[in-house]
Amino acid sequence: MSNGLASSLTNRQLKCEVCDCLINYPDTLLIKDTNYTVCRAFDCQRVMNKKRVMTPFMFKSHLDFNRTLIRKNREKSIATKQHIEQVTAREKQENELHLKNTLITNSHISENDIYLLTIPSGDSSSSACEKQRIDDYIKHLKSIIIEAENYDNASEVAYDEHHDAYRKRCAVENSFIEKPQLKKISDNLCTMCKGGCCASGKEHAYLSVFSMRRYMDANPDLTGHDILNIYTSHIQSESIIDSCINQTSSGCALPRELRSDICNGYYCDPLKQYHKNMLNIDAPKVILAIQRSYTYWDRFKLNVCNDVIDVALVDEHEINFTTNLSKRTK
Numbered sequence: 001m002s003n004g005l006a007s008s009l010t011n012r013q014l015k016c017e018v019c020d021c022l023i024n025y026p027d028t029l030l031i032k033d034t035n036y037t038v039c040r041a042f043d044c045q046r047v048m049n050k051k052r053v054m055t056p057f058m059f060k061s062h063l064d065f066n067r068t069l070i071r072k073n074r075e076k077s078i079a080t081k082q083h084i085e086q087v088t089a090r091e092k093q094e095n096e097l098h099l100k101n102t103l104i105t106n107s108h109i110s111e112n113d114i115y116l117l118t119i120p121s122g123d124s125s126s127s128a129c130e131k132q133r134i135d136d137y138i139k140h141l142k143s144i145i146i147e148a149e150n151y152d153n154a155s156e157v158a159y160d161e162h163h164d165a166y167r168k169r170c171a172v173e174n175s176f177i178e179k180p181q182l183k184k185i186s187d188n189l190c191t192m193c194k195g196g197c198c199a200s201g202k203e204h205a206y207l208s209v210f211s212m213r214r215y216m217d218a219n220p221d222l223t224g225h226d227i228l229n230i231y232t233s234h235i236q237s238e239s240i241i242d243s244c245i246n247q248t249s250s251g252c253a254l255p256r257e258l259r260s261d262i263c264n265g266y267y268c269d270p271l272k273q274y275h276k277n278m279l280n281i282d283a284p285k286v287i288l289a290i291q292r293s294y295t296y297w298d299r300f301k302l303n304v305c306n307d308v309i310d311v312a313l314v315d316e317h318e319i320n321f322t323t324n325l326s327k328r329t330k
């Protein structure tokens, strides 16, 4: 054994002086300062490192404060983990029941032909678009248009996450060239979902200097003023509450060519997984879409309702609702 603390382990189990967790044997070998015992958690080490430089009185109050904070945070993260596990287990059970019922009522389809996928739902309650939201959106548009005008073309725009989004969008579009059915099925699924992932578009709609400059490059005859007018002409009098300003009860009000690369190339994880699994299959499986009432971003938040609001078989031709749930709002 390399230090005294480790050798004393045979008699007693060491505990971290900050978070009170038991320190396992390999971690005791990492303890260099025999004046205190601390686990390998970064937060605990940060607190204990002050012991050397603080007076005992100051250190005690520093330790008491951080100990409470660290323990509370840990309790919170354990509770969050448990909540996620519970939600996931409950949803899995309900989904399997819906799959079973669908197979009973659609005896011509075998389980092997179905791909079960859970989708969120865009909120369908719209309200008059507030002046403040419109002002913020126009301010954002003006600022990216002015900045985009400073460049001669898109290749001059400093690299940021929007370049990655463009690359992803191109990759997605290429895969759709190989498998056009996947695009049709995805479009149908997103229509059913009504933009469950658009909730964070707020008043920027993910539009960036890079996407704006590319639009300018593709339309060299348009001035910045023309472009601003084109974008603002698509602002609707009503939009979905707490979602992107362009999200309306009938879907996105922006034509595809005006949307950001993030919007045009984004697919939620379950749909991306479906694309991946179906890429090497001749005929993509029909999707059993189980739609729940959360948006894509709040599934695991406490007090969020995850009820099933619709179930449908979705293929490249249609959305065939298999249930008659009273909660359907569309």
Ligand code: SF4
Residues within 6 Å of the ligand: 119, 120, 189, 190, 191, 193, 194, 195, 196, 197, 198, 266, 267, 268, 271, 296
């Ligand atoms: S990508 Fe997913 S979350 Fe977004 S609209 Fe389509 S199905 Fe809904």
Ligand code: SF4
Residues within 6 Å of the ligand: 195, 197, 198, 201, 205, 206, 244, 245, 246, 247, 248, 251, 252, 253, 254, 259, 260, 263
């Ligand atoms: S611009 Fe359209 S696709 Fe993009 S976040 Fe807004 S509503 Fe969704």
Ligand SMILES: [Zn+2]
Residues within 6 Å of the ligand: 016, 017, 018, 019, 020, 021, 038, 039, 040, 041, 044
């Ligand atoms: Zn600790």
